[in-house]
Amino acid sequence: MPELPEAEVAARQLRARLVGAQVADIRLGRADIVREGIRSLDWYAGSAVHTIDRRGKSVVFTFVKHGEPRHLVAELGMTGLLLLPSAQVRFPQHTHAVLSFTDPSCPPVRYWNPRRFGRLSLLDADGLRRYVDRRFGCEPLAVTKEQFAALLRCRRRLKPLLMHQQTIAGIGNIYANEILFRARLHPNIVANRLGIGAVSRLHTVMQSVLREAIDCGGSSVKDYFAPNGSEGSYKDRHLVYGKAGQPCPNRCGAVIRRLQSERSSFFCPRCQTRRRQA
């Protein structure tokens, strides 16, 4: 389930290989994988890769042709991967798009996504602006403590808020659980009940968890791997995700619990307090 760190690692690897390359074409395995802009597909042939960035959990390719920029946004959903030829998958029939280049030394990129939660969008500059405005809140690694505190002045519960892409873009279930455990905050605390100390702690922890996960190459849970086929090692540092029934890593004596409403929350009932934070 690619979240911010996995998307960031993917964008970095692709950027290192492909910026400047000229596009031969984009071929689709199935047309309904494109959410928006399918009629512009032919435009991309002959354009050059200008940048490859990450926004939230998505990878954003920018191409330029005759001075005009256009974009390909790859939403990864929960099973989506962007792969270079060195990466092999078990179910190759789920390759829904291939981006190939004229230079034989530039490897093609496959968009592979068995469950198809996640789509591709082909957008012009205006389209990208609208897409970003509609879907993405602030970047967790760029947001300041003051901006973050302002986002928390509401009555929403903490974990759904952290995972709400239009508020903060990039955090999914795995990292939300890991961040809240390390910040010692209960997933269902109401955001505006946090004191300034807790808000500050949460901001610091959120950024350090995401940075550390990027440095580890992400978390490979189930079938995630990076474009070059490498796995991320941050899963070895998970403290609560998927660990229901195991003793709390803080050795507090309690056992990690799992709440099964909406997305499953893993937390320590002793360490992650629900009480008002100083």
Place this chain on the structure above:
DNA sequence: AGCTCTTCCTGAAAGC
């Protein structure tokens, strides 16, 4: 305003 439920989809795992 903010929460819950439903839908999308397929492989893995549990259940019988």
Place this chain on the structure above:
DNA sequence: TGCTTTCAGGAAGAGC
């Protein structure tokens, strides 16, 4: 053993 059922998960939209 082998078939059937359930579940996981991100995002969007409906309804409360």
